[in-house]
Amino acid sequence: MKVKLWGVRGSIPCPGPETVKYGGNTACIEIRFDNDRLIIIDAGSGIRNLGNYMMQHDLPKGPMKTEIFMTHTHWDHIMGFPFFTPIYIPGTKLEIYGPVTYEDEGLDTIMGGQLRYRYFPITQAELSADIRYHQLKECVMDLGDGIKLTTKYLNHPILCLGYRFEHKGKIFCTAYDTEPFRNLFPTDPDAPGYDESAALEGEEIAGEENQKIRNFFKGADLLIHDSQYTQKEYLPAKLGWGHSSFEHTINTAHKAGVKKLLLFHHDIMRTDSQLHALESFFSRKTKGKTPMEIAMAKEGMEIVL
Ligand SMILES: [Zn+2]
Ligand SMILES: [Zn+2]
Numbered sequence: 001m002k003v004k005l006w007g008v009r010g011s012i013p014c015p016g017p018e019t020v021k022y023g024g025n026t027a028c029i030e031i032r033f034d035n036d037r038l039i040i041i042d043a044g045s046g047i048r049n050l051g052n053y054m055m056q057h058d059l060p061k062g063p064m065k066t067e068i069f070m071t072h073t074h075w076d077h078i079m080g081f082p083f084f085t086p087i088y089i090p091g092t093k094l095e096i097y098g099p100v101t102y103e104d105e106g107l108d109t110i111m112g113g114q115l116r117y118r119y120f121p122i123t124q125a126e127l128s129a130d131i132r133y134h135q136l137k138e139c140v141m142d143l144g145d146g147i148k149l150t151t152k153y154l155n156h157p158i159l160c161l162g163y164r165f166e167h168k169g170k171i172f173c174t175a176y177d178t179e180p181f182r183n184l185f186p187t188d189p190d191a192p193g194y195d196e197s198a199a200l201e202g203e204e205i206a207g208e209e210n211q212k213i214r215n216f217f218k219g220a221d222l223l224i225h226d227s228q229y230t231q232k233e234y235l236p237a238k239l240g241w242g243h244s245s246f247e248h249t250i251n252t253a254h255k256a257g258v259k260k261l262l263l264f265h266h267d268i269m270r271t272d273s274q275l276h277a278l279e280s281f282f283s284r285k286t287k288g289k290t291p292m293e294i295a296m297a298k299e300g301m302e303i304v305l
Pocket of ligand 2: 156
């Protein structure tokens with residue numbers, strides 16, 4: 001497997017002189033297998049450049065064929081779709097998989113809804129590619145070519161899936177957007193509505209859910225994980241926003257025996273120099289305490305597994 005990062009930010013693209021090194025595009029990851037099979041995770045603004053690359057690299061070999069696995073349908077993860085050139089090319093075959101939170105609208109309406117005259121000059125019906133949508137839940141899928149995919153619900157305000165790809169003995173996992181599961185019942189005996197058994201049960205369930213997530217990453221050669229905040233930023237101001245801290249991410253990945261961790265979904269306010277400083281800080285802090293390799297996700301980065 002070769003993994004390439006085309007977008008590493010959350011929220012909205014943030015180009016400019018302060019985001020040149022780590023990149024300003026929103027989430028998009030390419031996975032290439034040795035027979036040139038292509039799988040894409042998310043259609044953030046980074047997918048525009050990937051589409052342009054496919055036009056040069058894949059189209060000359062014949063009609064383009066790819067699967068896009070959506071982690072969820074927040075705008076930063078779907079916004080690049082109308083600018084993904086292969087959707088305008090006759091012969092392109094596109095299978096789009098993803099979770100749907102509100103069943104009254106399918107993935108085709110959510111993704112394709114961006115292609116309406118009120119937002120964009122071209123409608124979904126005018127696209128030349130053959131596009132099929134598939135709703136995805138927690139499951140195990142045989143993708144053929146010896147590729148096994150396992151999906152896992154994460155903790156985010158809408159349904160969001162983590163992915164675990166296994167191929168030829170190598171494991172690649174993603175977990176974004178997500179934050180740690182927590183006890184939702186009051187734990188302070190003086191708090192209104194405190195109930196001791198509910199508090200204990202809540203604690204136990206949160207612990208179990210976090211353990212399930214660690215099991216999901218177990219032994220991963222590469223994990224790309226949400227780490228939008230520092231722990232200081234996360235608590236209490238960003239609690240419940242659906243994103244993790246660097247500290248939580250590193251701790252979780254270490255406990256799961258991950259070999260290489262990429263910190264991902266960078267906050268749009270974070271400049272290149274701040275990201276570099278954080279990367280150095282956490283590398284120093286964890287040196288000698290974990291064999292795991294830790295780095296900031298960077299646009300254009302390629303990892304061969
Ligand atoms: Zn996001
Ligand atoms: Zn999100």
